[in-house]
């Protein structure tokens with residue numbers, strides 16, 4: 001099977017525009033996600049064991065929940081979160097200040113053109129962001145470029161092949177009085193998961209981006225997958 005470039009519908013392009021993350025998707029996502037993504041975050045925290053004084057990058061860091069958890073768990077590391085939405089960067093920075101975490105910073109930047117020099121990070125993570133990038137392969141090439149030669153990247157994403165049952169179990173954790181439940185189910189099924197990558201597609205895309213070591217696994221108890229990448 002060859003790597004296939006996905007066609008992006010108008011609705012998806014509309015929702016993935018930066019202003020949509022600034023004004024609509026970001027504020028809703030940031031309030032609800034922490035209830036639902038904790039299993040995925042825990043899996044990342046268990047998986048990643050950076051060396052002392054590691055440089056860690058989170059691409060599409062959003063509200064910074066996982067970025068800050070990593071910074072807290074690894075006090076000698078220096079952690080950077082990058083997101084193309086200024087609203088998300090500000091939300092993450094507020095959380096950083098509230099939690100008094102000093103080995104972490106957030107800045108605005110596009111995954112398609114990461115604002116860092118080649119080989120600057122030992123560990124790179126990205127969670128639930130690649131499906132929003134206009135060119136997934138290009139974003140992975142950028143991650144490869146800024147990853148150190150012996151570094152490791154961890155990408156978590158919604159599984160485009162997840163079953164309705166897996167998605168609805170996940171959706172039940174999103175419950176909030178201001179979101180109509182049938183709408184949330186439709187949105188997760190058709191938009192979030194329906195337009196995401198399947199694990200095999202993501203694996204082929206990572207190989208096409210130049211990674212030589214690629215391993216993919218499902219995250220237990222959740223409709224997400226995790227890919228580990230090395231140059």
Ligand SMILES: C[S@@+](CC[C@H](N)C(=O)[O-])C[C@H]1O[C@@H](n2cnc3c(N)ncnc32)[C@H](O)[C@@H]1O
Pocket residue numbers: 021026029033037059060061062063064065066082083084085088109110111112126127128129132133134
């Ligand atoms: C679903 S949120 C995930 C946030 C965070 N990683 C988490 O797990 O909570 C997706 C994030 O990706 C960001 N994003 C989308 N396209 C991007 C791009 N081209 N470059 C950088 N960030 C992007 C959005 O602004 C949003 O904050």
